[in-house]
Amino acid sequence: SRHLTWSFHTPRVINAEKSEFNEDQAASCQISIRRREPGLEEDEEWLILCSTQFLTGYYWALFDGHGGPDAAIIASNYLHYCIKQKLEEVVGGITGAHPPMHLSGRCVCDSDPQFVEEKHIHAEDLVVGALENAFQECDEVIGQEMEATNQMGGCTALAALYFQGKLYVANAGDSRAILVLKEDIVPMSCEFTPETERQRIQQLAFLFPKLLDSEFTRFEFPRRLKGDDVGQKVLYRDYFMEGWGYKTVEKADLKYPLVHGHGKQARLLGTLAVSRGLGDHQLKVIDTNIEVKPFLSCIPKVNVFDFALHDIKEDDVLIMATDGLWDVLCDKEVAHMVRSFLAENRTDPHRFSELAKCLVYRARGKKRGHQWMLDDSHEASYDDVSVFVIPLHKRDED
Amino acid sequence: SRHLTWSFHTPRVINAEKSEFNEDQAASCQISIRRREPGLEEDEEWLILCSTQFLTGYYWALFDGHGGPDAAIIASNYLHYCIKQKLEEVVGGITGAHPPMHLSGRCVCDSDPQFVEEKHIHAEDLVVGALENAFQECDEVIGQEMEATNQMGGCTALAALYFQGKLYVANAGDSRAILVLKEDIVPMSCEFTPETERQRIQQLAFLFPKLLDSEFTRFEFPRRLKGDDVGQKVLYRDYFMEGWGYKTVEKADLKYPLVHGHGKQARLLGTLAVSRGLGDHQLKVIDTNIEVKPFLSCIPKVNVFDFALHDIKEDDVLIMATDGLWDVLCDKEVAHMVRSFLAENRTDPHRFSELAKCLVYRARGKKRGHQWMLDDSHEASYDDVSVFVIPLHKRDED
Numbered sequence: 001s002r003h004l005t006w007s008f009h010t011p012r013v014i015n016a017e018k019s020e021f022n023e024d025q026a027a028s029c030q031i032s033i034r035r036r037e038p039g040l041e042e043d044e045e046w047l048i049l050c051s052t053q054f055l056t057g058y059y060w061a062l063f064d065g066h067g068g069p070d071a072a073i074i075a076s077n078y079l080h081y082c083i084k085q086k087l088e089e090v091v092g093g094i095t096g097a098h099p100p101m102h103l104s105g106r107c108v109c110d111s112d113p114q115f116v117e118e119k120h121i122h123a124e125d126l127v128v129g130a131l132e133n134a135f136q137e138c139d140e141v142i143g144q145e146m147e148a149t150n151q152m153g154g155c156t157a158l159a160a161l162y163f164q165g166k167l168y169v170a171n172a173g174d175s176r177a178i179l180v181l182k183e184d185i186v187p188m189s190c191e192f193t194p195e196t197e198r199q200r201i202q203q204l205a206f207l208f209p210k211l212l213d214s215e216f217t218r219f220e221f222p223r224r225l226k227g228d229d230v231g232q233k234v235l236y237r238d239y240f241m242e243g244w245g246y247k248t249v250e251k252a253d254l255k256y257p258l259v260h261g262h263g264k265q266a267r268l269l270g271t272l273a274v275s276r277g278l279g280d281h282q283l284k285v286i287d288t289n290i291e292v293k294p295f296l297s298c299i300p301k302v303n304v305f306d307f308a309l310h311d312i313k314e315d316d317v318l319i320m321a322t323d324g325l326w327d328v329l330c331d332k333e334v335a336h337m338v339r340s341f342l343a344e345n346r347t348d349p350h351r352f353s354e355l356a357k358c359l360v361y362r363a364r365g366k367k368r369g370h371q372w373m374l375d376d377s378h379e380a381s382y383d384d385v386s387v388f389v390i391p392l393h394k395r396d397e398d
Numbered sequence: 399s400r401h402l403t404w405s406f407h408t409p410r411v412i413n414a415e416k417s418e419f420n421e422d423q424a425a426s427c428q429i430s431i432r433r434r435e436p437g438l439e440e441d442e443e444w445l446i447l448c449s450t451q452f453l454t455g456y457y458w459a460l461f462d463g464h465g466g467p468d469a470a471i472i473a474s475n476y477l478h479y480c481i482k483q484k485l486e487e488v489v490g491g492i493t494g495a496h497p498p499m500h501l502s503g504r505c506v507c508d509s510d511p512q513f514v515e516e517k518h519i520h521a522e523d524l525v526v527g528a529l530e531n532a533f534q535e536c537d538e539v540i541g542q543e544m545e546a547t548n549q550m551g552g553c554t555a556l557a558a559l560y561f562q563g564k565l566y567v568a569n570a571g572d573s574r575a576i577l578v579l580k581e582d583i584v585p586m587s588c589e590f591t592p593e594t595e596r597q598r599i600q601q602l603a604f605l606f607p608k609l610l611d612s613e614f615t616r617f618e619f620p621r622r623l624k625g626d627d628v629g630q631k632v633l634y635r636d637y638f639m640e641g642w643g644y645k646t647v648e649k650a651d652l653k654y655p656l657v658h659g660h661g662k663q664a665r666l667l668g669t670l671a672v673s674r675g676l677g678d679h680q681l682k683v684i685d686t687n688i689e690v691k692p693f694l695s696c697i698p699k700v701n702v703f704d705f706a707l708h709d710i711k712e713d714d715v716l717i718m719a720t721d722g723l724w725d726v727l728c729d730k731e732v733a734h735m736v737r738s739f740l741a742e743n744r745t746d747p748h749r750f751s752e753l754a755k756c757l758v759y760r761a762r763g764k765k766r767g768h769q770w771m772l773d774d775s776h777e778a779s780y781d782d783v784s785v786f787v788i789p790l791h792k793r794d795e796d
Contacts, residue, residue, distance in 0.1 A: 090644055093633075121620065121633060121642050128641025136638070207605060222519065235491075235519060240534070240697040243526025244519050246488055299638045 023065030024322050024386040025076040025155070031057040031163075033087045035095060055091065059083065060388050061159040062175050064322040066272070068153035071279030074142050075155055079278075082138045083161065086130035094123045094164065127163060128302045131170040135159075135278070139298035143281040154272075154279030157300065158189065158320055160390070165307050167318065167392075170300035172276035177320045178331050179305060179392070180338045182313040185331050188303045191323075192276035194259045194268035201268060201275060201295050202239035205258050213290050216269060217255040219247070225254050258295075264327065268295055276300070307392075315342040316392045317352070324385035325363045328374060334359065338389075356389040421463030422720050422784040423474040423553070429455040431485045433493060453489065457481065458786050459557040460573050462720040464670070466551035469677030472540050473553055477676075480536045481559065484528035492521045492562065525561060526700045529568040533557075533676070537696035541679040552670075552677030555698065556587065556718055558788070563705050565716065565790075568698035570674035575718045576729050577703060577790070578736045580711040583729050586701045589721075590674035592657045592666035599666060599673060599693050600637035603656050611688050614667060615653040617645070623652050656693075662725065666693055674698070705790075713740040714790045715750070722783035723761045726772060732757065736787075754787040 033055040059080050065072030087094075135157065146152065156173020169177045171189035179186040194201060198220060205211055205218035212218065220237040229249045236247045247253070261267050268275055269285050269292055276297045283292040319334060329337075341358055345351040365372040365380025372380035431453040457478050463470030485492075533555065544550065554571020567575045569587035577584040592599060596618060603609055603616035610616065618635040631644045634651075645651070659665050666673055667683050667690055674695045681690040717732060727735075739756055743749040763770040763778025770778035 086643075093644070125640075125642045129635070129639050129643040130641070132639050132641055133643055237527070240695075241527050241530050242523075242700065243528070243530055244523045245484075245527040245531055246491070297638075302640065 022384050023069045023072060023155070024324075024384040025063040025065065025069065025072040026061065026386055026388070027063075027076040027080060028058075028060040028388070029080055031059050031080055031084045031087070031161075033057060033084060033091055035088075035091050055095070055164070057083075057087065057161050057163040059159065059161050060320060060390060061157065062320055062322055062386050062388065063155040063157050063278075064173065064175055064324075064384065064386070065153055065155040066274075067280070067283065068151065070146060070151040071142055071153045072155035074145055075138060075157055075278050078141055079134065079138045079157065079159060082134035082141070083131060083159070086134040086137070087127065087163070090126040090130055093126050123164070124166060124304055127161070127166070127168055128304070131159070131161065131168060131302050132299055135170065135172060135298050135300050139278045142279045146279065146281060152282055154277050154283065154296075156274055156277040156322075158322075159300070160188075160318060160320060160388075167305040167307065168302055169305075169318075169320075170302045172278070172298060172300040173274045174323045175321065176323070176326050177318060178334070179316065179318055180335045181310070181316045182339075185335045186305065187331070188305065188318070190301065192274065192297070192301075193266055194272070194275050195262065195266040197275040197297075198237075198259045199239050199242075200297075201259055202237075204295055206239050208294070211290070211294055212258065213288065215255060215285070215288055215290060216258045217253055218258045219253060220257060220259060221253070224257070224260070225249055227254065230254070268292065272296075312392050312394070314393045315339065317342075317355075318388070318390040318392060319359075320388040320390070321359070322384060322386045324383035325359060325387055327383060328363050328365075328378070328380060329359075337362065352389045352391055356387045359387045359389070360385045420782050421467045421470060421553070422722075422782040423461040423463065423467065423470040424459065424784055424786070425461075425474040425478060426456075426458040426786070427478055429457050429478055429482045429485070429559075431455060431482060431489055433486075433489050453493070453562070455481075455485065455559055455561040457557065457559050458718060458788060459555065460718055460720055460784050460786065461553040461555050461676075462571060462573055462782065462784075463551055463553040464672075465678070465681065466549065468544060468549040469540055469551045470553035472543055473536060473555055473676050476539055477532065477536045477555065477557060480532035480539070481529060481557070484532040484535070485525065485561070488524040488528055491524050521562070522564060522702055525559070525564070525566055526702070529557070529559065529566060529700050530697055533568065533570060533696050533698050537676045540677045544677065544679060550680055552675050552681065552694075554672055554675040554720075556720075557698070558586075558716060558718060558786075565703040565705065566700055567703075567716075567718075568700045570676070570696060570698040571672045572721045573719065574721070574724050575716060576732070577714065577716055578733045579708070579714045580737075583733045584703065585729070586703065586716070588699065590672065590695070590699075591664055592670070592673050593660065593664035595673040595695075596635075596657045597637050597640075598695075599657055600635075602693055604637050606692070609688070609692055610656065611686065613653060613683070613686055613688060614656045615651055616656045617651060618655060618657060619651070622655070622658070623647055625652065628652070666690065670694075710790045710792070712791045713737065715740075715753075716786070716788040716790060717757075718786040718788070719757070720782060720784045722781035723757060723785055725781060726761050726763075726776070726778060727757075735760065750787045750789055754785045757785045757787070758783045 035053045035055055061079055063072035063075045156175055158175035158177060159170045160177060161168040169188040172192060174191040174193055176191065177188040179188060202218045222235050230251060232249050233246045234249055235244045237244055256270055259268060267273060269290065271285050271292055278298055280293055280296055284290060317338060337359060338355060341355045342351060348354060363385045365374045374380050433451045433453055459477055461470035461473045554573055556573035556575060557568045558575060559566045567586040570590060572589040572591055574589065575586040577586060600616045620633050627647045628649060630647050632647055633642045634645045635642055654668055657666060658668065665671060667688065669683050669690055676696055678691055678694055682688060683690065715736060735757060736753060739753045740749060746752060761783045763772045772778050
């Protein structure tokens with residue numbers, strides 16, 4: 001099996017001192033997963049201690065906060081602990097020394113042979129399940145913590161875990177991770193926004209109309225409707241539609257749309273620009289009693305990259321960044337910068353952190369008068385920008 | 399614009415006389431879409447008739463019935479009419495002669511400029527929306543019709559529409575359509591089964607636990623649990639998990655799972671092998687009051703193929719078939735048969751219908767003793783098998 005050692009002054013740059021307040025948070029650490037001897041109960045603690053072995057995971061995460069930095073701070077202090085816990089719960093199945101019942105699904109049920117199933121469950125599926133459960137647990141903890149201390153806010157979460165020869169990227173929000181390989185760019189996440197999750201959000205409002213408290217319409221229209229549109233035919237979409245249809249405007253359609261706007265302007269309940277993440281338990285639509293949380297999901301989509309299936313080259317890296325980077329640079333532009341920077345700086349021992357800085361400064365742009373501009377004289381990112389550059393190549397020393 | 403004329407003794411073969419009862423139905427026809435002059439009201443009927451122009455669509459559909467043939471028969475008689483109606487509702491936007499308000503999304507709202515949006519809505523999106531709405535309307539009609547006549551049953555629906563230079567394939571169920579092109583196989587549908595839609599189905603049960611009436615568990619396990627599993631740790635998945643975790647078995651977990659089984663054996667509520675389709679309004683789980691319909695969706699997923707972006711060759715075809723074919727032949731095997739059959743029978747004027755027959759007979763296999771066997775001595779399909787072979791190449795005569 002592959003041995004990687006990463007230094008944990010991992011190359012990352014947060015925000016490049018542009019704004020006074022920064023709602024981005026980052027975390028990275030080794031995760032030691034305790035592997036218990038099976039069959040031992042909690043009260044045999046001394047035996048557990050005697051027989052403990054550890055597996056090592058490597059973890060990096062970015063949290064982009066909104067409505068205050070608190071949720072992002074708690075998440076950056078706590079998510080890796082949730083992941084460690086959830087991995088320990090399934091580690092017996094992962095290592096396979098004592099695979100718990102039905103990992104293979106081949107267990108035959110003699111009394112009821114028609115129920116025997118082959119589900120093709122692999123160790124990888126247990127790690128994915130652990131990450132999904134960890135995000136959910138972390139969200140619960142954030143909710144309790146913030147209620148107890150009367151704090152507000154939420155955050156997106158993008159977490160990468162290297163474990164047992166595979167890279168797992170779990171994403172809930174609009175940050176993005178890509179692998180920049182010598183010959184290829186591999187997307188490791190997709191963005192969850194009110195626009196990309198429109199159908200899920202509209203369907204919830206269809207199933208539970210009370211959630212909108214008669215203040216919003218669940219229909220999508222190409223623009224905000226106004227009084228003289230009543231009686232006209234306009235384009236609309238309901239929860240079950242990927243295409244568009246026409247409807248005759250009624251008075252109820254003049255309400256503010258549940259999901260409104262396009263691209264970076266898309267908003268959920270006029271309030272939030274993301275549809276997945278952690279926190280926001282107390283968030284209400286301004287001047288109403290309408291809660292936003294029921295429409296949010298804390299569950300990440302997990303993508304897996306198996307190192308055994310790829311020939312990793314020296315300059316291959318994982319790039320993780322908050323939306324501030326991707327708003328102004330596309331995957332190809334980032335990959336181009338990564339490849340040319342690393343090729344030009346082959347001997348610099350700090351080249352990965354220099355590259356992270358370089359990416360952040362590029363997205364931040366240069367100050368010209370009152371505006372921050374990109375090199376191509378487009379407007380630069382005004383958002384917080386945080387970037388991880390994580391080398392993938394096996395290194396025996398650091 | 400492209401002109402295609404299809405003969406409507408379209409090459410199709412149903413069931414190959416294998417079973418006595420056949421629950422598959424097929425339909426194909428031209429659809430004439432009436433294009434009204436805009437601004438005319440219903441009561442100006444004579445003016446409408448004077449100014450009517452028609453656009454032509456070509457339609458093919460397969461319906462795989464279950465619990466009786468009635469739903470499939472109604473759908474085969476009615477879905478094209480729903481599609482015609484829904485297309486007529488949006489035809490003004492499609493032809494663009496008088497694009498109704500906001501088709502482009504560019505309409506500026508002077509009073510409220512921040513609400514101006516660019517949604518990039520194209521004519522194609524209106525056809526997709528029309529198909530989605532047509533399936534929903536057809537499902538309602540089937541529900542009313544079957545309640546009135548006390549009929550039972552449901553069906554899957556796979557419909558293809560050629561309209562204005564594009565091929566639209568709308569699928570609700572486990573039939574499949576692929577394009578077999580000279581150099582390429584293009585999937586035009588994906589299957590909707592209790593297994594592929596597990597998360598949607600489990601989530602409904604999570605949101606509305608009463609739908610299970612305490613008779614089912616929404617959790618998925620690798621096999622049916624039994625009494626002595628209580629207290630053991632077993633693998634499970636909940637609605638939000640793509641991965642797997644462990645849970646300690648409680649008594650409630652011994653209930654029959656909402657989604658159970660793998661592959662062709664997967665069942666929804668122990669009752670149905672598909673999760674989308676038309677009908678089944680009255681269907682209850684045997685010996686209970688639990689309704690299946692709330693877990694079913696009648697909404698198709700629509701895939702679009704733009705002829706203008708491809709150089710269509712003489713032997714390029716659309717293959718549509720019910721699951722009976724795909725259970726025993728994969729896309730590649732079908733494509734191989736299609737290409738070699740058409741190359742060997744270039745002059746036969748009935749070669750497309752001969753090919754459809756050939757595919758059905760291949761899936762049906764040969765009778766050896768009491769068993770139907772494939773050429774490679776695997777077991778053949780015992781299901782109904784229906785196949786359309788639709789040539790894509792432009793023909794001026796037929």
